[in-house]
Amino acid sequence: MNEKILTQLKKVLNSKKSFVLIFFVAIIMIFIKLYYNNDLEIFNKTISQNFNWSDVQKIKPGIGINILTNPGLESPWEWHFFPELTNQIKSETPYSGEYYFGIEEPAGYIYQDIDISSLSPKITTSDYTITVSGSMYSQNPYQSSGYSYLDVYAYTDENSYVNLDGFIPVTEKYWSKKSKTWYLPPDTKKIRFFLHKTVEKKYTKQQKNIAYFDDVSLVISKCNKWEDKELTSEEEKAKKEFQAQCPKPDWWDTVPVCRPKFTNINEIWSYYNDTANRSNRQMFKAAYQAIIDYPLDANMVITAIYYIYQSVRYNKEDIAQAYKYLVSLHEFAVKRYFYHKCSYSTSTTTADCMARLVTNLVYLYNEKKKFEWSSALIEGFIKARESEISEYNLRGLVYEYAKALHEQGNNSKAIDVLKKDIEKYQKTSSDWNESMQKLFEKYSKKESK
Numbered sequence: 496m497n498e499k500i501l502t503q504l505k506k507v508l509n510s511k512k513s514f515v516l517i518f519f520v521a522i523i524m525i526f527i528k529l530y531y532n533n534d535l536e537i538f539n540k541t542i543s544q545n546f547n548w549s550d551v552q553k554i555k556p557g558i559g560i561n562i563l564t565n566p567g568l569e570s571p572w573e574w575h576f577f578p579e580l581t582n583q584i585k586s587e588t589p590y591s592g593e594y595y596f597g598i599e600e601p602a603g604y605i606y607q608d609i610d611i612s613s614l615s616p617k618i619t620t621s622d623y624t625i626t627v628s629g630s631m632y633s634q635n636p637y638q639s640s641g642y643s644y645l646d647v648y649a650y651t652d653e654n655s656y657v658n659l660d661g662f663i664p665v666t667e668k669y670w671s672k673k674s675k676t677w678y679l680p681p682d683t684k685k686i687r688f689f690l691h692k693t694v695e696k697k698y699t700k701q702q703k704n705i706a707y708f709d710d711v712s713l714v715i716s717k718c719n720k721w722e723d724k725e726l727t728s729e730e731e732k733a734k735k736e737f738q739a740q741c742p743k744p745d746w747w748d749t750v751p752v753c754r755p756k757f758t759n760i761n762e763i764w765s766y767y768n769d770t771a772n773r774s775n776r777q778m779f780k781a782a783y784q785a786i787i788d789y790p791l792d793a794n795m796v797i798t799a800i801y802y803i804y805q806s807v808r809y810n811k812e813d814i815a816q817a818y819k820y821l822v823s824l825h826e827f828a829v830k831r832y833f834y835h836k837c838s839y840s841t842s843t844t845t846a847d848c849m850a851r852l853v854t855n856l857v858y859l860y861n862e863k864k865k866f867e868w869s870s871a872l873i874e875g876f877i878k879a880r881e882s883e884i885s886e887y888n889l890r891g892l893v894y895e896y897a898k899a900l901h902e903q904g905n906n907s908k909a910i911d912v913l914k915k916d917i918e919k920y921q922k923t924s925s926d927w928n929e930s931m932q933k934l935f936e937k938y939s940k941k942e943s944k
């Protein structure tokens with residue numbers, strides 16, 4: 496009898512216990528959920544104090560894979576914060592997953608150490624590369640500070656390292672994937688990978704630009720160096736002529752391009768568009784290599800020069816630093832291929848590929864205030880090839896022609912050129928109509944003064 500009562504009582508107690516336990520667990524979960532949502536900082540601190548860091552499964556270093564742990568920046572695991580973790584973990588607009596990092600402090604940074612000593616018996620030669628990439632943007636960049644960028648310290652032992660720098664800060668205000676590749680110093684044992692924010696010396700307290708990061712990666716690859724193609728004696732002669740006028744840039748040997756060389760112009764075009772996985776210098780180098788591999792293939796040479804121009808002009812670098820022979824390069828092409836018939840399909844040919852190079856050369860002349868060279872070049876080119884140039888490219892040349900005439904003090908001729916163009920195309924709905932009209936009005940006002 497007594498035993499029966501006891502078991503009954505135990506049952507009741509047990510059920511109450513479990514009820515109370517469930518109740519408390521629920522309350523705790525609600526609290527955690529509230530903190531989690533409302534104050535990520537407290538969440539992070541609570542977790543980081545109670546978490547056993549050694550439990551984190553680290554990525555085993557290998558060749559050709561992303562060797563960062565927690566590359567999606569979903570939590571603080573494996574990352575080190577300076578200043579210490581406060582509110583660098585963001586959740587408003589992730590690039591992927593639920594979280595990402597944002598550096599607010601003017602001199603703040605975040606890094607991860609990667610031990611690659613298990614790989615270093617292999618990395619004894621200079622043909623291994625390290626590629627970093629990530630999605631980044633900056634919020635309300637104030638002047639020229641507060642932009643996201645990445646860099647790397649390659650340690651050959653505990654105290655000596657090489658700083659791999661030169662990553663161009665990301666000025667976009669929306670998620671943009673950028674990458675950079677360096678040769679990895681032989682015998683690198685450890686890599687310290689940094690997420691950084693650019694800082695101006697004079698920053699104010701009010702200035703709160705935030706540099707954001709998500710989905711970062713760090714990949715070590717074996718990169719076979721390119722051998723120059725074997726050429727016929729005729730090709731060799733053309734290559735020498737080209738290189739005498741347009742030598743390789745000084746930085747040539749420091750920029751690895753780990754991809755097969757171009758064999759046709761479609762490959763140039765698709766690599767140019769792959770901005771997430773190539774830098775402007777890599778684009779330049781691959782295009783230049785195509786010219787010296789196919790020096791007698793006019794379409795290849797012209798296309799490569801066009802994309803060299805694009806990569807130099809849009810790399811936010813000083814042109815002279817990127818390539819000081821950019822004018823020579825265009826003069827070479829314009830002289831050699833002035834009458835070249837560009838073919839994009841088998842049935843039609845145009846002068847458009849040359850019109851684009853002529854336009855670029857005019858931009859370069861104008862920057863040097865060589866307006867008389869610009870107008871002479873456009874005049875000659877239009878005279879020789881007008882019927883083969885598309886309306887859009889032709890009007891682009893006419894626009895530059897008017898500007899060059901105006902700059903030389905020949906305003907009335909500039910107005911005349913614009914007037915003729917406007918009359919000729921008044922019934923079309925081209926983008927050029929408005930620009931031509933505006934320039935015409937601007938120059939006419941000056942004339943009547």
Ligand SMILES: [Ca+2]
Pocket residue numbers: 567568569589590591592593594595709710
């Ligand atoms: Ca993420």
